[in-house]
Amino acid sequence: MSRVERAPALTTTSFAILGLLAIQPWTTYELAVQMERTLNRVWPRARSRLYEEPKKLVAHGLATATKESVGRRPRTVYTITDQGRAALAEWLQSPGEGPSLEFEQHLKLFFADFGTREDALAGLAASRAWAEQQLDVFIESARAYLAGEGEFHQRSAVTSVGARFLVDFYDLVDRWAAWATEVVQEWPDDPSRADPTLAIDHYILQLAQQRASRLAETSDPPPATAKRDR
Amino acid sequence: MSRVERAPALTTTSFAILGLLAIQPWTTYELAVQMERTLNRVWPRARSRLYEEPKKLVAHGLATATKESVGRRPRTVYTITDQGRAALAEWLQSPGEGPSLEFEQHLKLFFADFGTREDALAGLAASRAWAEQQLDVFIESARAYLAGEGEFHQRSAVTSVGARFLVDFYDLVDRWAAWATEVVQEWPDDPSRADPTLAIDHYILQLAQQRASRLAETSDPPPATAKRDR
DNA sequence: GTTGGATAATCTCAATGGGACTATCCAGAA
DNA sequence: TTCTGGATAGTCCCATTGAGATTATCCAAC
Numbered sequence: 367m368s369r370v371e372r373a374p375a376l377t378t379t380s381f382a383i384l385g386l387l388a389i390q391p392w393t394t395y396e397l398a399v400q401m402e403r404t405l406n407r408v409w410p411r412a413r414s415r416l417y418e419e420p421k422k423l424v425a426h427g428l429a430t431a432t433k434e435s436v437g438r439r440p441r442t443v444y445t446i447t448d449q450g451r452a453a454l455a456e457w458l459q460s461p462g463e464g465p466s467l468e469f470e471q472h473l474k475l476f477f478a479d480f481g482t483r484e485d486a487l488a489g490l491a492a493s494r495a496w497a498e499q500q501l502d503v504f505i506e507s508a509r510a511y512l513a514g515e516g517e518f519h520q521r522s523a524v525t526s527v528g529a530r531f532l533v534d535f536y537d538l539v540d541r542w543a544a545w546a547t548e549v550v551q552e553w554p555d556d557p558s559r560a561d562p563t564l565a566i567d568h569y570i571l572q573l574a575q576q577r578a579s580r581l582a583e584t585s586d587p588p589p590a591t592a593k594r595d596r
Numbered sequence: 597m598s599r600v601e602r603a604p605a606l607t608t609t610s611f612a613i614l615g616l617l618a619i620q621p622w623t624t625y626e627l628a629v630q631m632e633r634t635l636n637r638v639w640p641r642a643r644s645r646l647y648e649e650p651k652k653l654v655a656h657g658l659a660t661a662t663k664e665s666v667g668r669r670p671r672t673v674y675t676i677t678d679q680g681r682a683a684l685a686e687w688l689q690s691p692g693e694g695p696s697l698e699f700e701q702h703l704k705l706f707f708a709d710f711g712t713r714e715d716a717l718a719g720l721a722a723s724r725a726w727a728e729q730q731l732d733v734f735i736e737s738a739r740a741y742l743a744g745e746g747e748f749h750q751r752s753a754v755t756s757v758g759a760r761f762l763v764d765f766y767d768l769v770d771r772w773a774a775w776a777t778e779v780v781q782e783w784p785d786d787p788s789r790a791d792p793t794l795a796i797d798h799y800i801l802q803l804a805q806q807r808a809s810r811l812a813e814t815s816d817p818p819p820a821t822a823k824r825d826r
Numbered sequence: 827g828t829t830g831g832a833t834a835a836t837c838t839c840a841a842t843g844g845g846a847c848t849a850t851c852c853a854g855a856a
Numbered sequence: 857t858t859c860t861g862g863a864t865a866g867t868c869c870c871a872t873t874g875a876g877a878t879t880a881t882c883c884a885a886c
Binding site: 378382405407408410451461462463465467469470473474475478481491492494497504509511512521522525528531533537539540541546549558560561563566568573574578 | 615637697776790791803
């Protein structure tokens with residue numbers, strides 16, 4: 367029973383930090399800033415959490431801590447160990463969880479019939495503003511990156527694949543909110559009196575089916591069998 | 597200083613429950629099941645939370661609790677009050693937070709260069725499987741709904757707008773994972789040796805810019821000014 | 827010399843997740 | 857008739873987490 371086994375269990379957040387350490391050594395502060403600027407988009411965590419994780423990594427032998435100081439202010443630089451690289455590689459072998467979404471504006475729209483049409487339109491405008499904001503930040507950093515200001519160019523083959531998902535996600539939010547705005551504008555003042563035509567539902571079902579069949583066609587394992595197994 | 601002011605503050609989750617109560621009275625169990633089946637997609641919360649929220653609503657005077665029983669088993673039916681409807685309408689006036697994403701598979705892909713190409717492909721396959729699963733469930737319920745089995749047809753005008761976002765989101769995950777699979781298949785066995793061509797980055801930047809300009813064209817307030825104000 | 831923003835954390839409390847636990851009801855199988 | 861499994865109807869608890877308040881130093885610019 368070594369002390370290692372008593373250390374708090376490693377979480378996905380631990381491995382997110384460990385992954386950053388695999389790129390280069392960082393101080394805890396740098397790790398926190400880096401997380402907030404990048405990984406926060408797909409793995410949002412409170413800053414205070416980010417200061418705890420490297421300590422766990424050290425307790426598990428996956429990283430080492432080096433105390434340095436800038437003047438009288440101490441700081442801790444963390445470096446990944448061979449054991450840490452092995453643990454990271456092992457973690458990467460399992461695929462992980464699918465996406466989980468939290469979307470308050472969408473939730474409010476679900477209850478739009480208990481408010482006014484203007485409320486719904488304001489919410490959709492906020493969604494579009496959010497998407498625009500995200501894209502602005504994204505374009506800014508992508509431009510800087512391509513201009514050579516960014517670091518880690520050698521990782522670009524890997525990171526760009528994920529970046530495309532984010533751009534497309536922000537685009538989705540914008541397109542959807544734009545479409546929804548047109549639909550909602552046709553509503554009467556009191557949305558609960560909006561015509562409950564099922565036309566849109568049929569359309570959605572059709573879309574969903576098209577896409578499900580596209581999935582079946584192009585999925586890797588022999589599709590017919592794979593579908594039946596479920 | 598009435599007791600109401602001492603009750604725990606209302607959260608977004610409280611209003612999610614309150615919104616359901618605005619449709620009809622429910623027991624706590626029914627509320628929990630309904631949340632898990634529907635609102636969970638945009639507002640995921642632990643079941644134990646859902647049992648606490650109606651009590652808060654009662655403490656705030658937004659709902660009333662009626663004790664009933666089925667045989668010897670007691671149950672509580674919650675009903676919204678006029679004050680509750682007013683509070684819901686007021687809550688709907690503010691637009692709420694933009695989307696927040698948690699996506700472990702995407703996170704692992706970000707660190708793909710510390711694992712194998714096969715790991716990355718397995719993760720992408722899992723993303724596609726997830727999207728397929730979500731679409732299957734969605735199609736199933738949409739079909740039942742259109743066949744007349746579902747309830748709340750009169751709310752369809754409102755709910756279908758949100759439903760479209762979800763279908764498109766699942767589609768996005770699938771399309772992206774399919775595209776990414778093709779890209780990753782071209783990588784060498786060791787992804788850290790993948791060619792760091794910036795072609796994809798340029799493409800992403802181009803996409804992002806196109807979309808940002810589309811946003812500027814179609815946004816509600818005079819676009820040029822709105823952009824400059826930021 | 828002062829000020830403000832960046833660096834470098836720690837601490838705390840309320841909120842939350844996730845499950846273990848209890849117990850009854852009811853339909854269908856044995 | 858009894859038994860069983862799944863649905864109904866919750867409660868309870870603990871570890872994790874979020875969010876922010878707090879402290880303090882460094883450093884460049886005014």
